[in-house]
Amino acid sequence: MSAREEILSTIRRSLGVTGQEKPRLDTVTERLANAPRGLTVARGQLPHEGQVALFKEQAEATLSSVVDVASYQDVPAAVADYLRQNNLPAQLRIGSDPRMADLDWGKTAIELSHGPSDGNDLAGLNHAFAGVAETGTLVMTASADNPTTINFLPDHALVVVSAKDITGDYETMWSNLRAQYGKGQMPRVVNWVTGPSRSGDIEQVILLGAHGPRRVHIMVVKD
Amino acid sequence: MSAHPTTNRFIDNATEALADPQLQRAMTNVRSGFIDKRAAVAAKLPEFEALRDSARDIKNHALAHLDLYLERYEANVTAAGGHVHWARTAEEARKIILGICHEAGAKTVTKGKSMISEEIALNAALDAAGIVPVETDLGEYIIQLRDEAPSHIIAPAVHLNATQVESDFRRVHTHLDADRDLSEPVQLLTEARQVLRSKFLAADVGITGANFLVAETGSSIIVTNEGNGDLTQTLPKTHIVIASLEKIVPTLEDVSQILRVLARSATGQEMSVYTTFSTGPRRATDLDGPENYHVVILDNGRSSMLGTAFQDMLRCIRCGACMNHCPVYHAVGGHAYGWVYPGPMGAVLTPTLLGVDKAGHLPNASTFCGRCESVCPVRIPLPKMMRHWREHEFERHLSPATMRSGIKFWAFFAKRPALYRFATNLMMNVMGWMGRDTGRFTSLPLASGWTDYRDFPAPQGGTFQSRYQAQRQSTPNNGRAA
Known part of the structure; x- marks a missing residue:
């Protein structure tokens, strides 16, 4: 018997089932098809404006910095501001997300590099799929538009999130993701990011900038 | 280390750990950090x-x-x-x-x-x-x-x-x-x-x-x-x-x-x-x-835990809250447990993975204070399962002879309530009289496991049973708090 068959048959023997019982099969099929939402957490159940405010408050509580940006056209200037305020060179790594790559970066002095990061970038910019108000969590999806390495390798992770993509809870975000990618389909990676990288492994003191970004800077673009 | 478990040396490991000043200093970080942070964040979420x-x-x-x-x-x-x-x-x-x-x-x-x-x-x-x-x-x-x-x-x-x-x-x-x-x-x-x-x-x-x-x-x-x-x-x-x-x-x-x-x-x-x-x-x-x-x-033995008294252990999501809140873990640290999984979750899981003959000491490393279960996010009844292991260990004659004869000695009296009451009363009186000057014992026969580390208080007043009896009779509602 293969390891797979033996493990499954031990499980079935221990549970006292054959694996062919229709009620069990139906239960599993229904659960996977319907994906019940479970218990609702009241914190994020607000009008949309309140959700956006809560997202910003929660993100700041996890030591991300957050600014409002009136429209996509203002993103290059907001990035330039951040780089200048932090004495960073005017250089930025981005993917090919048209919402950002097609902006007029020429108005700023920023020199863009495109594609995934090789670990030599100080600052990178990705577009979030969503923000979740409940915990101030950014939801990043892997693609050529927003390469995963940009989320993790640069010291400064700059992230654009559209205010309309901010949800109250994780469950609503998953519904939106299914609507875009299809039921049961996932991007290669979905990264929830809740603040800058940190470690408490030395004497339980929390220090920022372990292996991932030392800073996370969120730009919330209004609708 | 994981290849060579020292789980059956738990008592020696723990004794060494208690005498290790570096370890004892580091363990204060566990006692002060994790517990307060968890309590604060849980209090912020009404649905927790x-x-x-x-x-x-x-x-x-x-x-x-x-x-x-x-x-x-x-x-x-x-x-x-x-x-x-x-x-x-x-x-x-x-x-x-x-x-x-x-x-x-x-x-x-x-x-x-x-x-x-x-x-x-x-x-x-x-x-x-x-x-x-x-x-x-x-x-x-x-x-x-x-x-x-x-x-x-x-x-x-x-x-x-x-x-x-x-x-x-x-x-x-x-x-x-x-x-x-x-x-x-x-x-x-x-x-x-x-x-x-x-x-x-x-x-x-x-x-x-x-x-x-x-x-x-x-x-x-x-x-x-x-x-x-x-x-x-x-x-x-x-x-x-x-x-x-x-x-x-x-x-x-x-x-x-x-x-x-x-x-x-x-x-x-x-x-x-x-x-x-x-x-x-x-x-x-x-x-x-x-x-x-x-x-x-x-798998490594987990599929056989299903349908047994230890199935609930498979709910564990490895958060570490049980060890963060465990007085035994605080005192001896994780290495004393001798293998990969320390603390209460380790005391339950390790005997299933290594065998109770090798890891039978671990379920004994508990005061049964119940804090582990009270903080477990998936509500695993850890003390109950540690008790199961103690029973297994006893049934399989794996516990030390002194412990077995001690339990048998106690059981002899416990099965005879009148004799039990008489004997405990007698002991209380004798010990109370012997310890009347200092109020404590620095050594007692058969109890060096206790008195080597701390004094044993001399008994005062009546036994628990006699006091319980007296309280039941003096208060209405059968002695239960209203």
Whole structure:
């Protein structure tokens, strides 16, 4: 018997089932098809404006910095501001997300590099799929538009999130993701990011900038 | 260390730990840190207790349908272009992983923190095969430099002080300036970040554990604060996930419920910094991410726990809250437990994985104060299961002769209530009289296990039973508080 068959048959023997019982099969099929939402957490159940405010408050509580940006056209200037305020060179790594790559970066002095990061970038910019108000969590999806390495390798992770993509809870975000990618389909990676990288492994003191970004800077673009 | 458990030396290990000043200093960080943070963050979420029920129910449901969810999970991983491997034992898991590493021509392997990797003693196997394993979680990196096992399931180096880490870094990082300042913990962190960054970029294979496997989508999930797990799995050409089979949850909604209690119970955060859902290898249009994605599902005795008194243990989501709140763990640290899993969850799980003959001492390392169960996010009845193990140990005549005869001696009286009352009354009076001057005993026959470490108070007043009897008679409502 293969390891797979033996493990499954031990499980079935221990549970006292054959694996062919229709009620069990139906239960599993229904659960996977319907994906019940479970218990609702009241914190994020607000009008949309309140959700956006809560997202910003929660993100700041996890030591991300957050600014409002009136429209996509203002993103290059907001990035330039951040780089200048932090004495960073005017250089930025981005993917090919048209919402950002097609902006007029020429108005700023920023020199863009495109594609995934090789670990030599100080600052990178990705577009979030969503923000979740409940915990101030950014939801990043892997693609050529927003390469995963940009989320993790640069010291400064700059992230654009559209205010309309901010949800109250994780469950609503998953519904939106299914609507875009299809039921049961996932991007290669979905990264929830809740603040800058940190470690408490030395004497339980929390220090920022372990292996991932030392800073996370969120730009919330209004609708 | 994981290959050579010292679980049957628990009493000696604990005695040494109690006399280790460095360890005792470091353990104050556990006592002061984790408990307050968890309490504060739980108090901020009104639904926290209800979410614990929800998490328990989801895990119970998943375990009751484990065979079917594993099949769905496998089908969805395969559909996403990944490979699922099944391992009955630690040895099979090591073989599978070494096979994938050889196929990838691996010279170095970076590793995210994984307790299953410790359980199967993977690093020793990689070393023996000429492949260099590099632990990348800061705590795991530190203990790898020291050739130690983790002493905590989420804070592997919690038994160490910063000065010890400093001397390890100076010993190993000899390519750096010998006069550099490492007096601040942040300087240690920065040095580890620099040293490990080049290892991330050079590794051929990345190995991570998984906190959860999602049947609905075929996704594996890791939860970290450092981002090391993400660099481990994003940069090399091959990503191997090693996970035990009870990590299965049905849907993304289900795992979201559980994630709400995981970080809060573990580190007292509302959410860990990085929660990563990985589904298969790099897609045709992707510019980064691994080209090969493998999942090794490990059984190692777990499938036989289903349907037994220990099934509830398979709900464990490895948050560490039970050890953070355990007075025995606080006193002796994690290494005293002698294998991979310390604290209350280890006291229950280790005997199932190693055998009660090797790990029977661990379930005895409990005061049955019940704090572990009271904080467990999935409400595992840990004290009850430790009692089960004590019964097994007694039935199989594995407990020491003195303990067995002591219990038999007590049972003789306990089965004869009148004699029991007479004997305890007599003892109370005799001991009360003998200890009337000092009010305490510094030594007692047959009780050196107690009096070697602290005085035994001389009894005062009547026995518990006589006082209970008196109170029942003097208050209405049968002595119960109104």
